């Protein structure tokens with residue numbers, strides 16, 4: 106139980122209606138979208154309406170040394186928003202205004218509770234887009250996606266969230282408010298703190314305003330599907346497309362297990378005997394798209410695709426992408442627990458990684474499906490399991506360990522886009538070594554000496 | 568095992584939920600409150616905590632389960648196919664088993680009593696209304712506002728009780744020359760007591776299509792207000808009463824013009840009477856021949872196109888949740904509207920977005936209901952139409968209240984009323 110005076114102080118700042126204390130409400134903030142994770146009921150949930158209130162909440166937390174867990178929509182997949190008992194959950198959802206769209210400078214300024222798709226809807230009328238598009242565009246917040254540095258389907262051509270963040274307003278752990286960055290393309294004044302807070306998972310400061318870069322919306326797009334009877338051939342095709350200087354907006358891969366599951370789920374016409382399917386989309390000016398689509402088709406055939414299909418219209422395009430979008434939900438239906446990883450390797454190592462995952466699955470007698478963003482090397486090995494089966498869960502943990510080992514040994518990284526949170530904390534020294542982890546820790550302590558901001562995530566307190 | 572009897576019936580549905588949060592994108596309540604408890608994921612977690620013993624069934628929990636318009640938008644947007652409509656019904660039934668019915672709902676919706684109250688209102692007629700409601704002058708709808716607040720606000724605009732119930736205005740069997748078919752009409756409460764104009768339009772259109780209409784006097788409320796709030800006993804009693812009444816007169820098909828009534832006949836009666844083999848068989852038999860009026864006029868007996876006269880209206884159509892997502896009927900009403908000469912159909916932004924009425928939801932959560940309604944009203948205003956058509960009297964009430972309070976000049980009617988108007992116009996020529 107949180108002390109009464111803490112709650113009273115919070116109510117003084119926020120008003121009763123923005124402070125939730127009843128069990129029935131608190132329980133609904135004990136979890137997020139991460140599977141097989143222990144949940145904890147917080148002591149209070151607060152929803153500030155402005156930056157001043159955020160700062161006051163952080164000050165109160167510091168005064169009483171109570172952890173604060175910032176939360177957007179709670180869709181992250183690394184346990185990033187799971188609170189500890191008797192902590193403060195800081196819901197950012199009431200800060201949900203788009204403050205400015207500046208079509209001269211191609212920027213927008215938003216509050217952190219704005220939903221990504223709402224920003225896109227607002228800039229559409231100017232012919233602009235905000236490209237980062239995680240699978241959760243219609244639900245995830247700007248604050249959450251900046252804090253995770255979310256990727257998405259278009260990473261290959263358009264990059265990820267960090268490539269679009271130009272400035273931030275942040276409430277520091279001591280309650281001070283800073284602004285960093287701005288509307289200029291060039292800015293080398295001081296350390297790049299905008300980059301530091303982007304992807305910090307709420308462990309260094311609370312983001313209260315975001316200045317993003319917008320780009321012109323592509324005029325046209327074309328989708329292509331290629332079927333392979335061999336993962337290596339698919340890998341060669343990926344390399345060959347890029348070598349020919351075509352950068353598709355999207356270049357996705359699905360392995361055999363995924364293909365079979367998805368096909369049974371949505372009947373999108375995927376071949377059940379294929380070893381791999383590539384889904385490719387090129388976008389840009391109409392003329393360029395036409396030319397690139399033909400080129401891609403030619404390359405795929407040269408690389409011995411068993412079948413190549415170009416979507417003729419929007420309906421065919423939607424069917425192709427329905428298959429990809431259904432990958433996770435279809436897999437999730439098969440077993441009660443779905444452990445979704447995002448180990449990432451250099452693009453050229455995709456076939457090696459997929460084959461290694463196959464071996465790991467066989468070795469531990471697990472059902473693992475792999476799909477993901479082949480173009481940027483970001484794979485989603487997905488383990489289908491049941492968290493109530495303790496023996497199987499043991500094997501799941503072993504398999505996860507081995508998947509990460511493999512990714513790192515192939516020159517890759519633990520997490521491409523889902524973040525470290527609690528889920529991947531223990532693997533950090535594999536990638537950074539102990540000195541690297543110590544540096545992370547000293548940065549955390551420099552900015553948040555009392556560990557009040559999202560403690561227990563990314564770096565453990567010694 | 569049906570959702571009305573035990574929480575165990577939904578464990579499979581609960582397992583399907585992967586907590587992805589996709590339901591947040593569409594939940595009308597979550598859009599207003601932005602609190603996790605409002606959305607399906609939050610309530611699913613609460614049920615799971617209840618089953619695991621981490622939470623108890625408290626009055627507070629029961630109140631959280633009341634936070635849902637049962638609009639089924641989350642069902643449709645769920646990548647895992649979670650049937651949240653089943654989960655919420657089961658949770659509410661459990662709440663009533665453990666905690667009894669919500670006090671406000673008890674007053675207004677102990678379903679069996681409701682009928683008596685309305686019948687009493689009909690007898691005392693204008694006197695009862697004069698005391699409680701203030702008439703709002705309007706050209707097409709007889710509407711009124713609450714004079715004093717009985718806990719649901721004084722803003723809501725209500726339809727006036729009709730001077731005569733629909734069922735008292737017609738014989739039990741409305742004959743036509745050379746009938747093609749004999750069709751039973753389930754009126755539902757709102758059409759019987761308030762919106763008799765919808766009921767009359769249904770009879771008129773069916774007669775126009777050479778169909779004999781049977782309106783059993785013994786029919787009652789569909790029981791949905793009771794069943795969605797977990798009052799399973801009342802709902803089952805009403806289901807039986809209705810089945811008996813219709814079985815007695817018999818018919819080739821049954822039509823309804825209200826979205827909950829359709830859901831009741833097609834799905835709910837059978838689920839409620841799952842444990843009663845005799846009534847279950849009866850419920851299934853009638854479920855197989857129950858049609859929404861627009862569905863009936865498009866698929867069962869295609870309505871006559873000759874004789875349709877001109878109706879000059881700019882119409883926008885609101886999809887009632889339980890007609891659209893509940894029964895998959897959204898093309899049919901539009902097809903009817905488009906075939907009427909003079910009608911121009913202009914779609915609003917999100918025609919399938921819940922209007923926020925949801926029966927007793929609007930009584931228990933009046934402020935939320937109005938907030939949700941305001942978004943609908945704003946979307947309607949942007950269409951610059953003069954008429955809103957819909958397929959459900961409950962939606963009509965909410966939509967009318969919304970446009971009236973916003974001062975927008977817009978008539979709100981059931982689709983079938985415009986069709987009847989067209990047949991009438993056709994005769995004048």
Ligand SMILES: Cc1cc2nc3c(=O)[nH]c(=O)nc-3n(C[C@H](O)[C@H](O)[C@H](O)COP(=O)(O)OP(=O)(O)OC[C@H]3O[C@@H](n4cnc5c(N)ncnc54)[C@H](O)[C@@H]3O)c2cc1C
Pocket residue numbers: 137138174175176177178179180181182185186197217238239240241244245246247248249250251252253254255256257258306307308310311312313433522523559586587588
């Ligand atoms: C089905 C599904 C598909 C997904 N697909 C993708 C994908 O394709 N690509 C991808 O990258 N991710 C994906 N994700 C992960 C997730 O959706 C993203 O990380 C998303 O951006 C998180 O946003 P959120 O608002 O839910 O943040 P939350 O989950 O609420 O929070 C994420 C982190 O940010 C912190 N935080 C939140 N707001 C603030 C703030 N204002 N200031 C400081 N810290 C804050 C939290 O403490 C937490 O550590 C997917 C998730 C699901 C469930």
Ligand code: SF4
Pocket residue numbers: 583584585586587588589590591607608611641644645646647648649651
């Ligand atoms: S969309 Fe479906 S699976 Fe996802 S959280 Fe909501 S109910 Fe659960």
Ligand code: SF4
Pocket residue numbers: 593594595596597605606607634635636637638639640641642651
């Ligand atoms: S049925 Fe409608 S109101 Fe209820 S939780 Fe689902 S989306 Fe929200």
Ligand code: SF4
Pocket residue numbers: 636637638826886887888889890920921922923924925926959961962965
């Ligand atoms: S009143 Fe109509 S729109 Fe509203 S919940 Fe009911 S069926 Fe849906």
